[in-house]
Each structure stands twice: as C-alpha cells, then as structure tokens.
Amino acid sequence: MQIEVKSQMTGNVWKIVVGEGNEVEEDQEILILESMKMEIPVLSPEDGKVISLNVSEGDFISEGDVVAVIEEE
C-alpha cells in the first residue's frame, strides 16, 4: 500500500535526510522543515520504502502538502 506523507506545518524544506528508494522505519526522519527559527522533522508513518520525494531543499511548502510517498511492505 502506498502512503502519502503530509507536512504538518508551513515552512521551508531545510534538509532532506533520505533518498528515493531508501528503506525507512516508522518514525524515521524523512526530511527536516524550518519555519520561524524552528526545525521540525517530517517522520515516516510506517516501515517501508520511499518511492517518491516531492520536494527539494529550499522549497516553501504549506501545511497538508504531500512531501513524500512511502510504499508499505
């Protein structure tokens, strides 16, 4: 099953931690957002494989935007 990973906040993509094709565990950091001097990680909701990353470092994203898609195993 594919799961969309949504951003819970508005801000800039500071750092992308994993790459497309990487295996991730539940609660592993996928990327780190920055807004208002704070850094908030976006975590993987499940164990799985990152099949797409929809954002690049420096992108401005809004709350609810899909930042990545995980294929659950």
Add this chain to the structure above:
Amino acid sequence: MFSKVLVANRGAIAARIIRTLKKMDIATVAIYSEPDSELPYLKDADESYLLDGKTAIETYLNQQKILNIIQQSGVDAVHPGYGFLAENTSFVQKLEEINVTFIGPSSRYISLMSDKCDARELMNKSSLPVGKGSNVLTTDIEEMKREANEVGYPVLVKPSNGGGGIGMIPVYDDKHLPKAVEQAKTMAEKFFSDSSIYLEKYFEKPRHIEFQIVADTYGNVEHLFERDCSLQRRHQKIIEESPAPGIDVEEINELGAKIQQAIKDIGYDNIGTVEMLRSNKGEYSFLEMNTRLQVEHAVTEKITGLDLVETQVQSAGGMKLKDILPNLIERHGHSLEVRVYAEDPINFFPSPGNLSVYKFPDRDDVRIETGFKEGNTISSYYDPMIAKIIVHEETRKKSIEKMQEYLETVKIEGLKTNIPFLIYTLKSKEFQTGNVHTKLAEELAYRMKEEIKTNS
C-alpha cells in the same frame, strides 16, 4: 544623553523601545525588511529605512546594511532589542570603532558570556554554583564517553557557543552519546557557525530561575530580583512570573546577593540576566548569562515600577546607578506574562499566516506588547512570537485569574495560536499550585491532546 537612536530590531520589541525613547525625547530610527513594511512600529519611529531582502540573514542580521543606515541617519547610539544582533560581539566592536554607543554591555562582556564553557568557569571562580560540565569534546568517541562518565549520566549535550535550546540533547547512556553529539554538531554548525560541543550535568525536571541585573559603567551592580521562567516548550519560554512560587525569600536574597557580587567581580557594565537551573532538591546551577534586555523584562518592570529600557539607555549614556535607580529597590505584588505564539497549541508547530482578526481588548490592568495589527502577515522568516500579555496583581492567584479571564477575550483568526494551551496551563493544578518545571509544558500539552481525543 543621546539625541538620536537606531533600533536594530522589528515588531513588538522595536515598538517597546521606541516608546521609551520618545518619552526620553530622543529621536528614533527604525529599520525593516521587505515582509515587514506594513508593521505598525514603523509609524512610531521618526525615520525608517528599508533593508532589502526577506530572510533574517539578508536583513536584521546583515551588519553591513545596518552599519550603512547608522552612518546615513547620523544616530549616536543603537539599541539592539533582543535576538538578531543583540549579542553579536563583532557588530558591537564595529560600533565601538565608529564611536556609536551600543545600548548594552561592552563587546568584551558579550564575548566573555557567549562561550558557555568560559562563562561557567568564570562564574565558578566567583563562587556561583555551577553543575558539573565537560571540556569541549573532541571527535574521539572513547574520550567522549570518558567525559560523559566523569560528569555522570544523565548528561546534556550542548553547543558551547549556542542559545535558545538549539542543539541541546539529553543523553542517558554511552550507547546514545555519539549520535547525539553528531546531531548537536550539525545544528551548532548551522545555527552558530561553531560546531564545538560540551556536556553538562542534566537536571531532570528543573526549574528555570533567573535574576535581572542592572549595572553602570562605573562598576556598580544591583539585582532586581528573580523571574521564574520554567514553563517552556523546546527550551523557549512561554510563561514567566515574579516572584517565583514557593521559594523562600531568604533563598532568593542569598542567591541574588551572590549573583550580584559575581557580576560586579567581572566589571559588567549594562543590564543583563543570569539564568540558573534549580533542581527539585533545591540545588542551583549556573546556566548562562544573557547580555541583553530579555523578552520577559516587563515582569520585572511591573514588580519594581522601573522602565528597564530607560535604565539601559541611562546606563549606556554614562549615568550612575545611584542616579538611575531609587534608593530603596522594593518589589510589589506578583506579575505574570504569557507569550502568544503563532503555532499549533498541541504540537507547537509554527503556524505562519495572515491576522485576519486580531483583537486585544483595551484594559488598564492588562499590558499588551505586540508588533502587529489586524491584517498584518506573520511570515515564516522570523520568530513565532506575536504578542506578550502582562498582568500585575497583589497575589499570584489573582494574576492567574486575571490572565485567564483576559485570554478568553482575545480574538485572533487567520492562523493558529497557543492561546488554548496557555489557558489550559493556567487552569492546571500543577501551575496553580506552583509545581512548575521545565518539562511541565510538554506534559500538559500531551495531556491536553489526550483529553481532546477522549472528548471528540
């Protein structure tokens, strides 16, 4: 005194400083970034200058752009507010070179206190209690572990040139140490351009007790009592008050006198704040000294009746403390401040947006400090704090009631704020009984979330 002062800041604190400068008949110069061009503090100032750009780096942290405006506007002093360049040694040195007064301490004290390890050592020499700490860590993992065991777990991994809680990670055993140090280094490099890290003894559930210091340029120092700032999320304060609940006056007086002496020993020369942690057993440990006006200065203003911005300007202008302060410094009643942040009240995630409704009812007994008005946009470029609300009553109980009652009347739409969380906290048994510590805000947020789940 000064004839014209540039305020090197934005929003609420710029407005606050301009208000006092006007009262003192000093002309004011404001600066602003592109996203801030509609903010009300610009209308308060006699002159205002644009810093082209949006991010803090391009604007309020850009020393060259600000120095150009300082020259162009012909000011004789600069007030930095808090944050941005308030504790930047090189900026202050540049002002000293061109004979423009920095309304704050001399650059050497900023430099002295900016290195947390040096500051701890210095305060230790002056007989302030300092919890055990390590040297700056090397990359050698075995040595790192030795240092941690020397300090004794749990330890707090901490950037030695940091602030604001950024890059601070508690560690409970050897196994998790290397990764935590690595993470802290990355953060420290990014935020402070200095990746040096050290370890400190970690107090679990401590209270944050700080002392307001005022000093002149002649070696005189006084303290203006304590503030309890234990309510924090991500090491950023949410609620501040004075007096600190449930701590004996003797304990406060004794510690205050010690701190006053330590600051006198180093020759400090403007206002500042000494932050201490207090363990649940009543032990204190020096945390750091902030060499600037604090966000929560209004709490001290309320209990002492002083205007700390005026005090700061007078001290920087060469007045002696005995001519600035009343003969007898007394405190009256209890003051409480809450910070309104543009953020989700449960998970504390930032929530930038447009203030489509922004109403703080006017009341004589409630002080509001905000840099925004209805229709303004809170951008993601800067700090999430949008307002501070301060009350002053005879007792702590009355302060809490007044604040709670007032918060219910504030109307903000267009973005999320932490007001529901502030009300929840003020109503909690822990806060009301003064059973506060630096992890309480997180515990209450968790409980609030669970209750919302149950009720929905």
